[in-house]
Amino acid sequence: MIIKNHFTSVDDVADLTALLAEVTLEKRKKSSMNLFRHKTVGLLFLNPSLRTRFSTIKAAQNLGAQTISVNMGQGGWALETSDGVVMDGGKPEHIKEAAGVLSAYLDVLAVRSFPELKDRDADYADEFINQLRKYATIPVLSMESATLHPLQSLTDLFTIQERWKKSQKPKVVLTWAPHIKPLPQSVPNSFAQWMNKADVDFHITHPEGFELAEKFVGNANIEYNQQKALENADFVYVKNWSSYQKYGVIGKGLDDWMISQNSLKKAPNANVMHCLPVRRNVVIADDVLDSKQSIVIEQAANRVPAAQAVLKLLLEGSHQ
C-alpha cells in the first residue's frame, strides 16, 4: 500500500519512496491509454484553476480515464458542511448528499477549495475536504484545500529529487516573498510538511510575524535573515503567504524580500522554484525568472506525472 484511502495530505502517504518511484515511472511511460477507460474522475473547482486543472485532467487522460469538471457556484452550487443545521440560508445542498451522490457517479473525487482568510479556526478545520473524506465512499483527491496542496508538494519533492545528483542532502530553503494580496498558507504549509518527510536539509526564512503553524513547520530551521538563510542553498522555494498569526494580513515595507539576482549572490548554484502563478518583479524579478537558475516551468511540467501517479494508485484501489 502506497497511498491510503484518500490523498489530501502527506499523512495519506504510506510509502513516500514508492510514491516517488511511481512518479518517475509515469513520467517515463507518459500514458497508458486503456488502463482506466471505464473509470471517471470528477473535478470540483470551488476556485479558479489553470495549472491544476490542465495537469490533473491531462494526467487522467494519460491513464485512459474519463473526466467531468464543474466550476461550483457557476455550474453547480454552494454546499453546506455543518451537521444538524436548519438549511434555510444560501446553501441549498448538504455535503452529505453531494458526497453520497458523487460517490455513486465517480471513481475519484478531486476537489479544490481555498480558505476565506477571515476566520482562522474555520479555515484550519479544512471542513470542506474533511467532510468529503467522511461522507464520500470513493477516494478524495485534494487539488488544494484551505490549508494544504499535496499534489503540488509531491511535484516539488519529485522535482528536487530528480534534479539532485549529489550524495549529501540538498539545502532547501523556503523563502517568504512579497505580494499585493493576502494569499493562503496552503502551499508553504504543505511544502514544509513534505520536506519534513524528505531526506533534505530544510530551512524556512520569513519576516517576523509570518511564522507558519507549528504542526507544519516541524523540524525546519527558522532564520529571519533572508540573506543568511539563502547562503549556499541548492533549492530556493519562493512563495508569498499572508500572516498566520495576524490571520490573513499581508506585509508592508517588505519589498526587499523579493528574490532577484541580488538575493542569490551567495547561492550561485541555487535552483529557484515557485508553484506559479508568479507576479514578476513583485515576488521574483525578471533577472531570475528569465535565467537558467529558474526551474519553474520544469517544476510545473512535473505536475502531470505527479498527478498521474496519484490518480493511478487511487484508481487501481491500492488503498483497499
Next chain:
Amino acid sequence: MIIKNHFTSVDDVADLTALLAEVTLEKRKKSSMNLFRHKTVGLLFLNPSLRTRFSTIKAAQNLGAQTISVNMGQGGWALETSDGVVMDGGKPEHIKEAAGVLSAYLDVLAVRSFPELKDRDADYADEFINQLRKYATIPVLSMESATLHPLQSLTDLFTIQERWKKSQKPKVVLTWAPHIKPLPQSVPNSFAQWMNKADVDFHITHPEGFELAEKFVGNANIEYNQQKALENADFVYVKNWSSYQKYGVIGKGLDDWMISQNSLKKAPNANVMHCLPVRRNVVIADDVLDSKQSIVIEQAANRVPAAQAVLKLLLEGSHQ
C-alpha cells in the same frame, strides 16, 4: 420503437415497459465503451446542474460517446425563441440558427432550461425546448425544462419498480413540503405524469392553493390532509413547489408540512424519495434523511442507468 423522436416528456415514450427494461439492462452491464465512439452528445446548461450534469455525462461516457458541455450565458449566449421579431435586444442569436448549427455538430442535444416563475403562460409554453424540438434535426433530450423533468421521473419510476417486490400496486404519495424560495413545478408535474402511466396507486397531498396543473395531475387522488395521505404509504415522494394558481408564490406558516419521523408514524415501511438537492430540516428532517427509510442516494445513483438507456435509444436511432 421505444422512444419517439425526442425525449422531453413521457409522451415521447412509445413503450414504457420496454424503456424500464432497458434501464435495468444498462444498470447491469454498466458500460459498453465502444458502442458510440463516433457520436457526440452536446449538453447546454442554461441553469446550474450537479446531479444531472454528472449523471448524463457519465451515462454518455459509459456508452463510449463523446460529450461537449457549455454553460450558456457564461460560455455561450442567450437565444431568441420568438419568430419574426426584430432582434435588436439582448439576445444575439435565434434558436433557429442555433438548433440548425448544433444539429450539424452533434448527435443528441441535451438541454436544461428552468422557468422564470413570473409569467405562467410563458413558462408553460415551454418555448425553449419546444422550439429546439421544432428546429433541431437531431434528438432533443430534456435535462429539465420549464415544466417537466422526464429523466428524473424515469429514474423515479425505475427506483420504485426495482424496490417493489409485492404483487399488489404500491401506494405512492407525492407530498408538498416547505422551502424558502420559489421552486418550479417541473419535478412534481413530471412525476405525476409518469405515475399516471405506471401501475401504482397514486396520491398527491399539498396545502390548499398548491394544486398542480390538471393536465399533469391526471387520475391522482388529491388529499389536503398530509397525515391521512401518508397512511400506509409504500413510497413517499417529497418535493416543494411554488404555487401554480398564484404563480410562483411560496407558502407561509406551512412548516409542519416538513417530513420528519413524526410525519411517518402511520407509514412505518415507507421509502422516502427526493430528487435532491434537499434542504435538511426545512424540507426533510435529519431523522428521516439519516434513517434507512431514505432512499435518496440510491435514487440519485439510478440517474446514470436511466440516462444511459435514453441516450442509447436516442443514439442508436430507435426513433427512426
Next chain:
Amino acid sequence: MIIKNHFTSVDDVADLTALLAEVTLEKRKKSSMNLFRHKTVGLLFLNPSLRTRFSTIKAAQNLGAQTISVNMGQGGWALETSDGVVMDGGKPEHIKEAAGVLSAYLDVLAVRSFPELKDRDADYADEFINQLRKYATIPVLSMESATLHPLQSLTDLFTIQERWKKSQKPKVVLTWAPHIKPLPQSVPNSFAQWMNKADVDFHITHPEGFELAEKFVGNANIEYNQQKALENADFVYVKNWSSYQKYGVIGKGLDDWMISQNSLKKAPNANVMHCLPVRRNVVIADDVLDSKQSIVIEQAANRVPAAQAVLKLLLEGSHQ
C-alpha cells in the same frame, strides 16, 4: 509543408490549395478516432463561444484527440502580456509562464481573444495571440483574435469552392450590414485576407467611414453603393463591423444596409453567407435567412472539417 508553425492568419498557410484539399478529405472521412489518442488540444476562451467551441472540440474528437477547455476569467485568470512590468495590478500571471506551462501539458493551444474596441493600436498589435506564438513551444491555433478569424475564413473559402462549379471566377461581395452594438473587424479583415489569396472576383461594399485596414483589403474592389456592388453576385458575405477609422463607432441611419430579398433583386442567384450568430431583421431579414439562397447552416457545418484539417496538420507536425 501546408501550415507553418502556428495557425493565426492566412500567412501561416504555405500551400492554400493543399489545405483546401485536406478539408475536403476530412469532410469525407469524418473521423479517424485512433489517430491522436495521446494528443491533447487545450482551448482557452477569453470570450464567449458557441459554434467555435463545439466545432473545434468536435473536430478534435473526430481525430481521436483529447480536449481540455477553460473559460478564462471564470475558471482561469487574466494574463499579463507586456514584458518587463511590475505585476502589481489585476493580472496575476504572465503569458510567458502560462505559455511555457501549457506547452508542457498540451499538443496544440487554441485561443479565443476579442478586441476591446477602445484602443485601436493596442487591438491591432494582437498582443495576446502574438505573445503566445512567441512563448509557446507548441502550435498556437487562433479561434478568433483581436483582428482575425482564420478558421472562419478557411471555412468560408472552402464553402465557396465546394459550391462553385463554373469555370469562371465567382463574384464574391463582402457587404457591411447594420448592427446594434460595436463589433470587431476580425471576420471581415480575415475574410478579405483569404479572398485576396483565392481565385475569386472580390468586392467590398460598405458605407463611407467603414473602410477596413488597407493591409487586409488588398486588391478588393471597393464600392460604396451596395445595390451596385451586389449586381450579379454569386456569393454575398454579410457582416457588420464597427468603424476602423473612428475606432469602434457603429453607424446610425444605415438600416437600409440590411440584406433582404429587396437587396438581392439584381443578384437572383447569390448564395448568402454569414458567420453567425446573426440578428434576424437587423442584419439579414427573415425572407433571406429562411430562403434557399441562405447557406449559413451549411457554412457553419463546414467549421468541423475545416478545424479538423487544421488540427490534423498541426498535430501531425506538418510544421516541423
